[in-house]
Amino acid sequence: MPLSTKSSTLHLTSTSGVPAFRPFTCVINPVVLFSILDHYLRRNEGQERVIGTLLGVRSDDGTEVEIRNCFNVPHQENDSEVAVDMEHHRAMFELHQRVNPKEVIVGWYATGSQLNSYSALIQDFYSSEVAPFQAVHLTMDTDLAVKGTQTMGLQTHISAPVGVSAKSGNCMFLPVPCEVRYFDAERSGLEILATAKDSDERTASLLSDMDHLEIAIAKVQEMLERVSQYVQQVLNGKEPANNAIGRYIMDSVSVVPKVDATSFEKMFNSHLQDLLMVVYLANMTRTQLSVAERLNTLV
Amino acid sequence: MATSLPSSEPLHTVQLDGLVVLKIIKHCRESYPVDVTGQLLGLDVDGVLEVTNCFPFPSSDDDEASAQYQLDMMRCLREVNVDNNTVGWYRSAHLGNFMDLNLIDTQYNYQNSLSAQSVVIIHDVSKSAAQGNLSLRAFRLTEAFMKAYEKKTFTTESMIKNKLTLSNIFDELPIQVHNSHLVTALLHDLDSPVADANRLPSLTTFTSTQKTATLAEDNAPLAPNLEVLDLELDPFMQKNLENLLDCADAQQQEHNNYQYWQRSVAREQTKIQAWLTKRKQENAQRAQNGQSLLPEDEVNSLFKLPTEPSRLESMLLNAQIHNFTKQLNQFAGPSLGRLYSVQELQK
Numbered sequence: 077m078p079l080s081t082k083s084s085t086l087h088l089t090s091t092s093g094v095p096a097f098r099p100f101t102c103v104i105n106p107v108v109l110f111s112i113l114d115h116y117l118r119r120n121e122g123q124e125r126v127i128g129t130l131l132g133v134r135s136d137d138g139t140e141v142e143i144r145n146c147f148n149v150p151h152q153e154n155d156s157e158v159a160v161d162m163e164h165h166r167a168m169f170e171l172h173q174r175v176n177p178k179e180v181i182v183g184w185y186a187t188g189s190q191l192n193s194y195s196a197l198i199q200d201f202y203s204s205e206v207a208p209f210q211a212v213h214l215t216m217d218t219d220l221a222v223k224g225t226q227t228m229g230l231q232t233h234i235s236a237p238v239g240v241s242a243k244s245g246n247c248m249f250l251p252v253p254c255e256v257r258y259f260d261a262e263r264s265g266l267e268i269l270a271t272a273k274d275s276d277e278r279t280a281s282l283l284s285d286m287d288h289l290e291i292a293i294a295k296v297q298e299m300l301e302r303v304s305q306y307v308q309q310v311l312n313g314k315e316p317a318n319n320a321i322g323r324y325i326m327d328s329v330s331v332v333p334k335v336d337a338t339s340f341e342k343m344f345n346s347h348l349q350d351l352l353m354v355v356y357l358a359n360m361t362r363t364q365l366s367v368a369e370r371l372n373t374l375v
Numbered sequence: 376m377a378t379s380l381p382s383s384e385p386l387h388t389v390q391l392d393g394l395v396v397l398k399i400i401k402h403c404r405e406s407y408p409v410d411v412t413g414q415l416l417g418l419d420v421d422g423v424l425e426v427t428n429c430f431p432f433p434s435s436d437d438d439e440a441s442a443q444y445q446l447d448m449m450r451c452l453r454e455v456n457v458d459n460n461t462v463g464w465y466r467s468a469h470l471g472n473f474m475d476l477n478l479i480d481t482q483y484n485y486q487n488s489l490s491a492q493s494v495v496i497i498h499d500v501s502k503s504a505a506q507g508n509l510s511l512r513a514f515r516l517t518e519a520f521m522k523a524y525e526k527k528t529f530t531t532e533s534m535i536k537n538k539l540t541l542s543n544i545f546d547e548l549p550i551q552v553h554n555s556h557l558v559t560a561l562l563h564d565l566d567s568p569v570a571d572a573n574r575l576p577s578l579t580t581f582t583s584t585q586k587t588a589t590l591a592e593d594n595a596p597l598a599p600n601l602e603v604l605d606l607e608l609d610p611f612m613q614k615n616l617e618n619l620l621d622c623a624d625a626q627q628q629e630h631n632n633y634q635y636w637q638r639s640v641a642r643e644q645t646k647i648q649a650w651l652t653k654r655k656q657e658n659a660q661r662a663q664n665g666q667s668l669l670p671e672d673e674v675n676s677l678f679k680l681p682t683e684p685s686r687l688e689s690m691l692l693n694a695q696i697h698n699f700t701k702q703l704n705q706f707a708g709p710s711l712g713r714l715y716s717v718q719e720l721q722k
Contacts, residue, residue, distance in 0.1 A: 107401050110394040113558050114428070118456040144401075148455040161454075168451050171444060174433040176405065264509040265400045268552050269393040281551045282511060289709040293716060344718055351710055354612055358703040361619070365693055365700075372686075 102212055102232045102254040103142045106262060108185075109230070112216055115148040116187045125188035127151050127198065129165055130214060131172060131179040141182050141212055142257075147172065149184075151198075158194040160201065181205050183212030183232075195249070210234040213249065230254065386492055386548060389513040390425045392417075393554045396511070402431040403467035403500050412481075414445065415463040416452070419492045425553070426496075427458045429465065461489055465496040470614050470702070473497050474695040476688070479544075482516055483524055494548060501614070502702070514545040544694055611706060619699045622692055629689040639681050 108130070119126045132143040147168045151160045169181065184202045186195065195213065202211040213233045233249035258266065268282060303325060309315040310322075395415070402411060417426035430448050432441055453459045464485060466473065478495065485493040492515075499510035516524075520543065658668050 105401065107394070107397045110397055110558060113555065114392070114394050115455065117555055120456065147451075150454055164451055164454055167447060171448050171451065174444065175402075175431045259404065262397060262400050262404075265396045268509055269396065269554060269558075281549060282509065286708050286712070289712055293712075340718075344714065347714060348711075350612075351707055351714070354616065354703055355707045358700040358707075361623075361696060362700045365697055368693070 100210075100234065100252050101140050102214075102252055103140065103257045104214075104230070104232075104254055105142070105144045106256060106258060106266060108143050108146050108214075109216070109256070111146050112185055112187065112214075116216075118148075120150075123153075125153075125186055127160070127184060127186045129169065129181055129202075130183045130185055130212065131169075131176075132182040133178055133180070134182065134209065143182060143212070143214070144179055145172065145176070146185060153194060158197060160198060182209075183214065185214040185216070187216050199249075212252070214254075230256075386419065386422055386424050386494070386515070388423045388551055389494055389496070389548050390423050390551045390553050391496075391511075392425075392427050393552060393558055395426050395429045396509075396552055398429050398431075399465050399496070399498050399511070400509075403498050406467070407500055408469065410467050410469075412464055412466045414448075414461055415465055415494075415496065416458050416460060417462045418458055418460055419462060424462055424492060424494060424548075426462060428452070461485075462492065463494040463496065465498060468497050468499050469501045470499065470611075470618060472618055472695070473499075474691055474698060476691065479516070479524070479691070482514070483521065486516055486521065496550075502611075511550055513548040513550050515548065517543050517546050520544050544690070612703070615699055615703055615706075619696065619703075622696050622699065626689065626692045626696065629692060633686075633689070636681060636683060643680050 112128070115126050115128060126148060128146050128148040130143050131145040131147075132141055134141050149161055149165045149168075151158065153159075172179065181202070183206065184198060186198075199211060199213055202213075205211070211234070215231050215233070217230075232252050232254040234252055306315070306321075307325065310317050399413070402413060411431060413429055413431040415426045416428045416430075417424065419425065430452070433444060449459055449461075464481065466478070482493070482495050485495070494513045494515045497512050497514065499512075502510040654669060661668060
């Protein structure tokens with residue numbers, strides 16, 4: 077990332093491919109968050125923060141970066157210098173490439189929310205890996221020191237050169253907006269994890285399908301209760317009416333399709349019949365199987 | 376069985392770290408529809424197998440390259456203090472079609488060479504997507520099956536001797552999910568939804584359902600997963616029934632093989648009998664004439680009974696069919712619940 081020496085104002089150099097005025101967002105996969113926390117838990121004695129590499133994909137015009145995976149990189153940091161184990165970084169990257177060739181290095185992460193000069197040095201190193209794009213730097217506040225922030229102080233930055241001279245240590249970190257995005261399959265996994273957070277030993281067992289259905293229906297019931305309570309309060313005059321919410325509720329209720337009774341009966345019955353027939357066939361096959369087992373062992 | 380730790384108890388639960396669950400889901404989802412495998416790392420403690428990390432295998436490698444990959448990966452992970460102990464492997468599946476020889480072979484190797492406490496975790500991608508409920512199951516081979524597999528003979532008598540039926544090939548173990556403290560804090564953080572009342576879009580057109588879905592996801596990542604209330608049952612049942620039919624066809628072929636063998640054995644037996652009676656007659660005649668008797672036990676060298684084909688494949692197919700039917704049954708329960716609740720809504 078060549079530094080411009082023409083002026084001393086801070087701006088992103090145009091050769092990096094991401095002009096300063098186009099929006100640049102990061103999308104993070106929840107696996108990454110959990111990985112980072114796990115790495116932090118397993119750090120060596122005396123290490124205050126851990127760093128690692130972020131892998132992901134970039135959208136075609138370079139404005140959106142999706143962070144999909146990460147791995148830990150051992151590093152030592154003391155008062156005078158910082159050392160990053162580059163061999164390990166390269167080896168791990170190669171191994172990951174074999175499994176998932178689409179993921180490339182997009183940046184690095186560090187725990188702890190301070191950005192000091194070592195961060196700048198490491199940022200430089202990663203920028204050379206990620207060239208010609210900007211390296212994304214992600215921090216997570218694992219000390220839980222900053223109160224009132226969402227998702228444990230998760231922040232992403234890209235760096236910009238600052239200052240007159242071209243020294244690599246001078247750069248400023250500009251925050252970029254980031255969000256955590258989920259896929260459907262991961263949501264069910266995340267839900268199971270979330271039920272674990274309420275229990276004492278922080279464990280939860282997997283649910284069967286029926287249990288899952290029961291819980292979902294109970295939740296819908298609870299939501300309906302809350303909404304009807306709110307409407308009741310508004311009618312009694314205890315709460316100020318909010319037109320937007322009222323309209324939204326009315327729309328939601330009207331989405332329920334109102335089918336006339338006879339055609340609904342017909343649909344219901346045919347659906348039920350299909351289901352029961354398949355269940356009957358399945359049970360018949362099972363009985364056949366168990367009879368066959370007994371016969372086999374008798375022979 | 377080789378190399379089992381002397382002081383380990385038999386396993387009764389498998390405990391997965393939250394990280395492992397998410398990684399398995401991610402890897403299996405990304406490589407749909409190809410089946411993928413990966414390795415599980417952790418430790419077994421007091422009868423509970425704790426899995427703390429995992430990594431995926433590249434899918435297109437031969438044995439040597441993947442062994443090398445494994446060694447490299449373990450070495451790198453050791454440097455960052457990840458548990459270096461292999462405790463099993465995982466595999467993705469689609470609608471329950473995972474019971475095949477490959478699975479048994481690999482699991483046998485794991486259980487034999489690494490430790491008696493290895494498990495295989497099956498993640499069913501299509502079922503999780505269809506039902507909104509995460510499908511993860513943990514299996515290990517039973518002792519009886521391991522013994523029988525060692526000898527590699529699966530004749531009917533050996534199966535009777537070991538009391539092998541389709542239901543005791545695998546032991547299924549219950550799975551628990553465990554989180555560390557930091558992760559629990561993160562989950563609590565994620566759970567606070569923020570929806571601005573003034574920015575709610577209207578739902579008047581059906582085409583705008585897409586927007587509301589993303590709005591819900593943006594604001595409340597841990598909002599309840601209501602996919603399970605979907606009424607569609609055709610795709611799932613159709614696929615399941617198709618798989619079932621395929622399995623039944625394969626089973627039919629196995630049966631044909633077995634019957635063919637039985638018939639050929641019967642034919643050989645009749646031939647042997649005929650030969651024996653002829654011999655006896657000859658011997659009787661010779662005894663009358665005073666000649667030496669011809670031996671009768673040449674029969675064993677002249678006629679060879681064909682060997683019985685292995686019943687393993689057949690048993691596996693049975694187990695697979697059993698699995699499919701069980702799935703259909705399990706699917707029916709919630710479906711009935713859904714149907715009746717919709718009926719109530721209409722009233």
